[in-house]
Amino acid sequence: NEAAHCPRRFRGSGSAPGSDRGQEKISSTTASILMKVPLEWLREWCHWSGSATELADQLTQSGTEVVSISATGCQVKGIVTAKIVEKKPHPNADRLTVCSVDDGTGARQVVCGAKNHNAGDIVPFAKPGTVFPDGMTIKVAKLRGESSEGMLCSAKELGLAEDAEGLLLLPPTTPLGVSMESLYPGETVMEVEITSNRPDLASIAGLARELSALGVPSRSIKLPPATPEGVVKGWRVSIEDCKACPHYTLSALTVKTGVDSPDWMKKRLMAAGFRSLGLLVDVTNYVLLELGQPSHVFDAERLDGTTLTVRKAKAGEILQGLDGGKHGLAPDDLVIADGKGVVAIAGVVGGVDSSVQSSSRRILLEVASFHAGFVRKTSRRLSASTESAKRFARGGLDSALVELARRRIVQLLQEAGALEKYEGVALAGSPVVPPCKAVPLRWEKAEKILGFSLERGRLEKQFVALGFREEKGAWKPPQWRMDVVEEVDLLEELARLSDQEKIPVILDSQAEGRSAEDGNHLMARGIRAFLAERGYFEVLSGALVKADEGKATRLSLAAGPDAVGYRQSLLPGLGRAAARNISRGGIDLKLFELGRVSATGGQEELRLALLVSGRERAVHWQEGESGVDLFSVQGIWEELRKRFSGVNQPLALRPLSNEEKKAVGIKASVWVAEGILLKSEPKPAEFLAVSSYPGVQRDLALVMPDRVSFAEVEKAIRQVAPTEMEGCQVFDRFRDPQGVKVPVGFLSLGCRLQFRSTGRTLSDEEVSGWERQILQSLSSRCEAKLRSVL
Numbered sequence: 001n002e003a004a005h006c007p008r009r010f011r012g013s014g015s016a017p018g019s020d021r022g023q024e025k026i027s028s029t030t031a032s033i034l035m036k037v038p039l040e041w042l043r044e045w046c047h048w049s050g051s052a053t054e055l056a057d058q059l060t061q062s063g064t065e066v067v068s069i070s071a072t073g074c075q076v077k078g079i080v081t082a083k084i085v086e087k088k089p090h091p092n093a094d095r096l097t098v099c100s101v102d103d104g105t106g107a108r109q110v111v112c113g114a115k116n117h118n119a120g121d122i123v124p125f126a127k128p129g130t131v132f133p134d135g136m137t138i139k140v141a142k143l144r145g146e147s148s149e150g151m152l153c154s155a156k157e158l159g160l161a162e163d164a165e166g167l168l169l170l171p172p173t174t175p176l177g178v179s180m181e182s183l184y185p186g187e188t189v190m191e192v193e194i195t196s197n198r199p200d201l202a203s204i205a206g207l208a209r210e211l212s213a214l215g216v217p218s219r220s221i222k223l224p225p226a227t228p229e230g231v232v233k234g235w236r237v238s239i240e241d242c243k244a245c246p247h248y249t250l251s252a253l254t255v256k257t258g259v260d261s262p263d264w265m266k267k268r269l270m271a272a273g274f275r276s277l278g279l280l281v282d283v284t285n286y287v288l289l290e291l292g293q294p295s296h297v298f299d300a301e302r303l304d305g306t307t308l309t310v311r312k313a314k315a316g317e318i319l320q321g322l323d324g325g326k327h328g329l330a331p332d333d334l335v336i337a338d339g340k341g342v343v344a345i346a347g348v349v350g351g352v353d354s355s356v357q358s359s360s361r362r363i364l365l366e367v368a369s370f371h372a373g374f375v376r377k378t379s380r381r382l383s384a385s386t387e388s389a390k391r392f393a394r395g396g397l398d399s400a401l402v403e404l405a406r407r408r409i410v411q412l413l414q415e416a417g418a419l420e421k422y423e424g425v426a427l428a429g430s431p432v433v434p435p436c437k438a439v440p441l442r443w444e445k446a447e448k449i450l451g452f453s454l455e456r457g458r459l460e461k462q463f464v465a466l467g468f469r470e471e472k473g474a475w476k477p478p479q480w481r482m483d484v485v486e487e488v489d490l491l492e493e494l495a496r497l498s499d500q501e502k503i504p505v506i507l508d509s510q511a512e513g514r515s516a517e518d519g520n521h522l523m524a525r526g527i528r529a530f531l532a533e534r535g536y537f538e539v540l541s542g543a544l545v546k547a548d549e550g551k552a553t554r555l556s557l558a559a560g561p562d563a564v565g566y567r568q569s570l571l572p573g574l575g576r577a578a579a580r581n582i583s584r585g586g587i588d589l590k591l592f593e594l595g596r597v598s599a600t601g602g603q604e605e606l607r608l609a610l611l612v613s614g615r616e617r618a619v620h621w622q623e624g625e626s627g628v629d630l631f632s633v634q635g636i637w638e639e640l641r642k643r644f645s646g647v648n649q650p651l652a653l654r655p656l657s658n659e660e661k662k663a664v665g666i667k668a669s670v671w672v673a674e675g676i677l678l679k680s681e682p683k684p685a686e687f688l689a690v691s692s693y694p695g696v697q698r699d700l701a702l703v704m705p706d707r708v709s710f711a712e713v714e715k716a717i718r719q720v721a722p723t724e725m726e727g728c729q730v731f732d733r734f735r736d737p738q739g740v741k742v743p744v745g746f747l748s749l750g751c752r753l754q755f756r757s758t759g760r761t762l763s764d765e766e767v768s769g770w771e772r773q774i775l776q777s778l779s780s781r782c783e784a785k786l787r788s789v790l
Contacts, residue, residue: 033194033202033390034067035289038187038271045208047217052188058214063496064201065193072271073186075159076132081170081178082125082152084117092144099152101125104177111148116166122174123167124153132157160184161270189271199394200480203292213465213497224407227251232424235300235364239428240311244334245346246432247399248310248368249406252300252423255280257359259418280356280363283412285387293367293397293405294388296344298354300362305339308364310346310428317342321349327382334374336366347375347392348384367406369399369432383560396482399431434482438474441490450495451504462497520606520679523646524594527608527677530643531592534636536610539593541573553598566598570609571672572664575656578611579664587668588614594677608647609674610636611656613666630655633673650675695726695756696767700775704784706735706747713749716781720773724762726754748787 039052048055056066082103090096090111099117100107103125110125117123127150130138140149155161155168158180174183194202201207205221212218232252239245261269261282269276274285284295298308313329319342321327327345329335334346343354347370356363372395379389391397406425413419447454460470467478477484484490495503528538544563545552549572552565567573570593578589591611599605612628619625633653640647656670704713710730717728732750736742753774755767778784 032196033199035192035194035202036271036273037190037192037204037207038072038268039190040187041204041268041271041290042207045204045219045221046211047219048211052190055211056190058216059192059207059210061496061500062210062214063195064198064207064210067191067193070189070191071186072189072267073160074180074184075186076126076130076153076157077181078130079124079126079153079158079180081122081174081176081180081183083176084119084121084123084152087117087119090144090146092146096144096146098146101150101152102176103127104175108149109147110150110152111143111146112152112167114152114154114166116169117152120172121167122170122172122176124158124170124180126151126153133159158184187267187271196394197483199391199396200292200398202391203288204290206292206480209466213462224404224411227407227410227425228422230424232426234306235426236307237426237428238307238309240309241334242429244312244371244374245310245429246369246371247402247429248427249366249402250308250426251365251367251406251410252425253363253365253410253413253419254361254421254423255363255413255418256420257361259416262416265412265416278356278358279413279416279418280360283409283416286412287405287408288387288391291401291405291408292391293401294347294391295405295409296350296366296388297356298343298350298364298366299356299360300364301360302354303338303343303364307339308343308366309337310368311335311337313342319343319345319349320352321345321384322352322355323349323384323386325349325382325384327384330378330381332374333378333381334370345378345382345384346370348379348382348389349386365406365409367402367409369397369402369429372396377557380557380559383562396480398478398480399433402431434479436477436479436482437485438471438476439484439490440474440487442487446491446494449491450498452498452502454494454498459494459497463493466493520646520677523644523677524606527594527640527644527647530640531610531636534590536590536592536636539574539577539591541570541577541593541595543567543596545572553602568598569674570595570597570607571611571652571656571660571674574609574611574672575660575664575666575670578613578670579666582613582666582668588618606677607674608640608677609672611670611672613668613670627669628671630671633671637673637675646678648675648678689758691756691758693757693759693761695754696762696764698753698755698767698771699731700751700753700771701732701787702749702751702778702784703742703746703787704749704778704782706745708782708784710749712782713751713778713784716777716784717751717753717774719781720777721753722755722770724755724757725770726756728753742787749784 052069059066080103082101084099085102086100088098090098097112099110099112101110126138128138128140138151152167154164156164208218235252237248237250259279261276261279266276272289276282280297288294313333313335317329319327335342336344344350370392372393375389376393379385469476544559545565545567546562547564551568554565558564574591574593593609596604597607610633612632616626616628637650650673652674656672729752731752734748742748
């Protein structure tokens with residue numbers, strides 16, 4: 001039962017597959033970016049001498065949340081380097097080997113299960129007594145009859161990699177007996193959550209700029225040198241839509257093969273959560289993290305023709321992406337194409353057929369600006385949320401980064417000894433600086449709204465450090481701060497740059513009372529608590545559904561192949577949750593979901609849905625088993641209606657149909673209810689004084705057609721009943737299959753009516769009069785008669 005893992009809550013299924021041009025981290029283009037920041041790398045850009053915790057507090061106080069702080073490097077103490085002196089097969093196990101290893105203190109015998117080692121290799125060695133983070137302690141033991149005095153380790157076991165197929169093989173020149181902690185020293189890494197309105201922070205340079213405004217001095221960074229002037233011969237770039245791609249650069253380079261990425265670059269990329277994929281890809285990933293500008297590398301010899309065109313995709317075009325996906329393209333998708341067809345989806349992912357290999361010699365470096373809207377729409381539709389797409393899709397990238405990133409990549413290739421010849425650059429378009437108007441700032445009003453005095457001189461310096469420029473009492477934001485468009489945005493900047501401890505904790509005298517939204521929120525909380533107290537578990541399922549999933553309102557812009565429509569009912573999601581639990585043995589279910597659906601006219605509705613199956617109560621020796629039925633959901637719904645004014649009559653109160661059960665794989669009997677939640681008004685509890693006068697009870701033995709429900713009977717009674725009637729209950733229900741006591745097709749219903757007045761004693765005459773009125777109503781509305789008059 002999934003409830004065992006998530007009490008009172010079920011999570012609906014969903015996925016967003018995708019990868020990028022060699023980059024690993026995946027998240028939605030509209031969600032926050034989780035960026036791992038190695039502290040040592042950040043210190044190259046700013047003079048920070050404090051601890052990681054202090055830095056995290058400072059960033060979080062200014063509105064940039066630090067999610068976690070961790071360490072890289074060897075995570076196990078006591079591991080040393082050792083040489084495999086001899087390797088021979090295990091006499092009793094085909095998959096094991098017996099090795100003689102020497103860590104400089106003498107040879108030891110170790111049984112090993114890896115396959116990638118040979119005599120002479122230098123490997124990490126865990127001596128007896130070594131304790132691993134998971135609590136495992138290395139001991140001298142016999143494995144299949146052979147003594148083993150330690151363990152040879154993989155990179156995964158040392159915390160140096162997420163996965164490893166064999167032992168970590170060290171360079172042949174590595175000295176013996178050296179601690180792995182000294183060879184792979186740890187580095188502090190902060191994981192920072194970059195919100196969607198601050199794409200300028202999604203780089204080391206951007207975070208350093210932010211810290212400079214918080215009082216951390218920036219270091220003087222030498223800009224990469226300019227590349228030799230000249231247009232590349234033999235290659236041409238054309239742009240068909242300058243709005244979608246205002247600026248595109250294509251640099252032609254000849255590189256040496258066999259040159260690996262420097263160790264320092266690999267370690268930084270690994271600390272930032274990226275795999276090393278070869279020098280040509282690593283430098284683009286490195287610059288992406290350092291400056292925030294995405295780029296891509298093509299193998300020039302794998303392209304068709306000598307022209308790359310930035311254009312819209314044609315109907316039927318397909319790209320096999322580096323993310324492993326086979327992407328069918330739409331006419332609105334922006335692509336890069338050669339003479340044969342599409343070689344990359346602009347700003348999203350490159351193609352396999354034009355990607356660089358270890359043997360690539362002639363390469364083309366793409367660094368460009370793409371319109372955020374085109375990248376965002378394509379990335380969503382294809383569920384290809386890559387690191388490149390996440391940065392382009394938010395907009396606000398500095399147009400100057402294109403040339404800066406291009407130069408930096410060329411510089412890194414040259415420093416790594418891989419650049420053999422720079423052949424020139426082909427350009428199309430030009431950098432476009434978006435218009436940024438100056439935003440007025442009234443300091444007196446700002447203090448009044450924020451509720452505290454502002455240190456104007458200090459805050460003005462911080463604005464300048466962030467790239468703002470003062471113009472006649474107004475502040476013009478830099479092009480990478482497109483989120484600042486009006487005075488309230490500047491007020492937000494003032495608040496986050498100020499000392500949070502100085503902000504007074506006071507109640508706003510102009511604050512309004514409880515709103516309608518507050519009432520709906522309180523009602524939803526009350527419904528959740530009410531149902532949880534009665535053994536129900538909440539389901540959370542996505543509002544966006546697949547195309548073939550029942551009735552759904554089609555979205556004009558799909559969020560991916562699994563999110564092309566907006567659901568019109570909560571029941572399919574409840575059915576899927578029930579199927580998952582039943583398949584795992586959880587047959588006794590009471591589930592509910594509160595969520596919005598698409599209603600007629602394109603409006604949203606807040607609905608509540610219930611689902612029950614299996615037994616009503618847990619098995620107990622004092623009572624027999626009773627299964628759920630219609631009355632299980634009807635009863636709880638009626639209780640909800642009495643308790644919460646926003647709960648209306650259910651739109652559906654029925655068993656799950658055979659088609660619905662087949663669609664999710666359920667065979668058991670399942671009952672469901674669904675209804676609209678209206679705007680809720682507070683419903684104060686009513687006080688009813690206990691009457692000191694005696695009550696009168698009358699029992700009616702009624703006979704009526706068996707098609708009549710008790711709801712109709714109760715309605716007929718209450719329509720004519722006086723205010724003095726306290727209650728109406730059924731105490732007997734009887735059918736006679738033989739037709740002796742009750743005719744066939746009829747049923748006998750025993751109803752008990754209770755009358756009481758709060759101000760007087762009732763007489764038999766007036767109660768009898770009320771009884772006659774009730775019998776007349778039952779006769780006309782339900783065809784009911786007293787059994788005595790049959």
